[in-house]
Each structure stands twice: as C-alpha cells, then as structure tokens.
Amino acid sequence: MxxxxxxxxxxxxxxxxxxxxxxxxxxxxxxxxxxxxxxxxxxxxxxxxxxxxxxxxxxxxxxxxxxxxxxxxxxxxxxxxxxxxxxxxxxxxxPTSVVASADAINITKNIGDVYTLPSTVTARLANVTSKQLAVTWDKVADTKSAGEFTFIGTLSIVDGVVNPNNVTIIAKLTVVKSNQELNFKTGTYVGDFVDGKRQGKGKFTWENGDIYDGEWLNDNMSGEGTFSYESKDTYFGNYKDNVKNGQGIYTWNNGEIYNGVWEDDTMNGIGEYDFINGDFYKGEWEDGKMNGEGTYTFLNGDSIVKNWNSK
Incomplete structure (x- = not known):
C-alpha cells in the first residue's frame, strides 16, 4: 500500500x-x-x-x-x-536561471552633489544565487532640487538567465538641503530639509537656551539625538515625534544619571539609576518611578531585591 x-x-x-x-x-x-x-x-x-x-x-x-x-x-x-x-x-x-528579485536602492544626497544611478545591479536568482546585470533607468537622476525621486530600472538579460516575470529594480533618491538655516518663533534651526520640512540631521536652538542636535523626520525630533537643557541637564538617546522614546541616558545637573528605556518622555521599562549619594538601582520602572522587580544597592554594599511598588 x-x-x-x-x-x-x-x-x-x-x-x-x-x-x-x-x-x-x-x-x-x-x-x-x-x-x-x-x-x-x-x-x-x-x-x-x-x-x-x-x-x-x-x-x-x-x-x-x-x-x-x-x-x-x-x-x-x-x-x-x-x-x-x-x-x-x-x-x-x-541551465537557465530565473530572476527572482532585485534589491531596491535607497540613497540620500545633498543638493548639488554629483550622483549617477548605477549601471549594474545585483539580481537574486530563483536558484538562490545572484548575478550582476546591466540596468537601463527610465530617467536620469539629478540633485538640483530637494525632494524624493523614484526611478524604475529594466534589467538586461544575459545567456543562461531569463526574466519571465519582468522583474524590475526600484531606486529612491532623497535630495536634501544641507545646513540651511531657518528662524522659527521659538528659535533657530540649522540642518537638512526635505520638501520644506526639517528632515535628516539638524540642530535647533530655543530662545531659552535649550539645544537639540540630532535626527529629524517630518519636522519632528525623531531618531537619535542630544538635548542640552539650559538647566545643564542633558539627554542622549532616541526620540520619536519630539518625545523621548526608546533607549536613552539622562544626566541631571546634580550628577544623578538614568540609563534605560523611555516611553512618552517618561522612564518606563528596564533602567539603571545612579543616585547622588552613591546608591544604585537596577530594575523596572513605570511612570518615572521604581516599580516592579529590581535591586537597590546602597553605598555601603548592602542591597535589597524585591518587587517595588511606588504607585
């Protein structure tokens, strides 16, 4: 059977x-x-x-x-x-090999940079190998003005390779204004722009003396950056839509340091805190307070391990 x-x-x-x-x-x-x-x-x-x-x-x-x-x-x-x-x-x-895919190209250039789309690209074949193929683009790239530009490339086939599904390659060129200065009501920005918005690397100085120097996306502080407060506090880490989100280190002007996870501008998640008196806490945080499993170590070496409830 x-x-x-x-x-x-x-x-x-x-x-x-x-x-x-x-x-x-x-x-x-x-x-x-x-x-x-x-x-x-x-x-x-x-x-x-x-x-x-x-x-x-x-x-x-x-x-x-x-x-x-x-x-x-x-x-x-x-x-x-x-x-x-x-x-x-x-x-x-x-034997004939079939073109399965071609990795997209993403590149960022400043206005006025010299850039030419590549004449050959790497195509991935259905037999899990790759091959360099010539490519013909639908238009010529230039960096005369800021913006995002998309190009479609047609692959040139060689002996032993076929492209029955007409796989093409996509290239996206982002052209930014570099180190442009713009004054706002609350301060001054110097850095990159895309389509009139702060995007890329940039530095914003507020009228009260605060300074952010880092990554921007769609007119917001997003990505990795350093915020230097007028009070002499500093923060280095990740931002999303103008608030601290992700891993980051905050140093107060009195020397205390928090190194850990942030959520919506607040200490939330796993983090370490160095107190000014020499004590040290490592564990969970919620809403800016020690909350959850954690270890508090005193300057003299004694420690407490427990589930903290600071609510």
Missing amino acids: KKNIIILLVAILMITSATSFSAFSITDNGTVLIGTKSFGLAYANDTANIIEITNAIVQGGAIYVKDFSGNWIDNNTGKSVDVSIIPGEDGGQV
Whole structure:
C-alpha cells in the first residue's frame, strides 16, 4: 500500500507543481526518474508495471518528475529544482536561471552633489544565487532640487538567465538641503530639509537656551539625538515625534544619571539609576518611578531585591 501511494504521488506532482526552472533536456517531458532509471509517467502509473516501479523505488535513490512543461520537481518536497542536479540532464548546455528579485536602492544626497544611478545591479536568482546585470533607468537622476525621486530600472538579460516575470529594480533618491538655516518663533534651526520640512540631521536652538542636535523626520525630533537643557541637564538617546522614546541616558545637573528605556518622555521599562549619594538601582520602572522587580544597592554594599511598588 505504501508503494502505491508513492506512485500515485508522482502523478499528482506532475499535474500540480508550479513552474520555477526550465530544463534543456535529453529526457522527454512527462518522465519520472527513480534513482538512475527513467520511466514515462503513464508507464509508471500503470498498475500492470507496479512490480517494476516498486523494485526501482526499493533500490533507492531520489525521485524526480519532469512535467509536460519541461520542469523538474522533487517528488519528496513537491518543489521545483534546478536541472543541474538531475543526473545526465545538462545535455552539455547551460541551465537557465530565473530572476527572482532585485534589491531596491535607497540613497540620500545633498543638493548639488554629483550622483549617477548605477549601471549594474545585483539580481537574486530563483536558484538562490545572484548575478550582476546591466540596468537601463527610465530617467536620469539629478540633485538640483530637494525632494524624493523614484526611478524604475529594466534589467538586461544575459545567456543562461531569463526574466519571465519582468522583474524590475526600484531606486529612491532623497535630495536634501544641507545646513540651511531657518528662524522659527521659538528659535533657530540649522540642518537638512526635505520638501520644506526639517528632515535628516539638524540642530535647533530655543530662545531659552535649550539645544537639540540630532535626527529629524517630518519636522519632528525623531531618531537619535542630544538635548542640552539650559538647566545643564542633558539627554542622549532616541526620540520619536519630539518625545523621548526608546533607549536613552539622562544626566541631571546634580550628577544623578538614568540609563534605560523611555516611553512618552517618561522612564518606563528596564533602567539603571545612579543616585547622588552613591546608591544604585537596577530594575523596572513605570511612570518615572521604581516599580516592579529590581535591586537597590546602597553605598555601603548592602542591597535589597524585591518587587517595588511606588504607585
């Protein structure tokens, strides 16, 4: 019964498997290869030949099916395979590789920078290899004005490579204004702009003396940056939409330091705190307070490990 199931599976795979590789063959389409012996699919599935087919299976070896479109399929996995792994199937010719994808290109330049889109790109093939292919772009890139620009590249095919799905490559060029100065009601910004908004690297100085120097996105402090307060406190870490979010280190002007996770401008998550008196806490925080599992170590070396509840 088990052998009959295997023979039936051969026929099913021949009908249902998807096309991924083309074979330059010396073996006819509609063939099953069992070890080193090949049979027509009709012959292999004819119950009159069950003993011969069963014996071939028992003798061992991989089973591959060549469907009527000329594609080889692994009978065990149901997946298409490269013709190069089929014994005696190369026919002295180069197997065809199918273009599966091409990685997108993302690059940022300043206004006036010299930049040319690449003439060759790396294409990823369906056989899990890659190949350098020439590319023709739909238009020429330039950096005369700020903004985001998208380009579509057509791949040039070489011998042994096919592109039946017409895979293209996308390039996005972001052109920014570098070190432009703009005055706001609350202070002055010097840095990058995209489409009239603060984006990239920039420094904002408030009229009260506070300074932020770091990354911007869509007119907001977003990314990594340093905030120097007029009070002499400092913060270095991550921001999102103008508030502290993620990992960051805050140093107070009295020398106390918090190094840990922030959420919506508040100490929330795992963090360490160095107190001015030499004590040290490492553990969980919530809403700016020690809350949850943590260890408080005193200057003299004594410590308390407990679930803190500061609410």
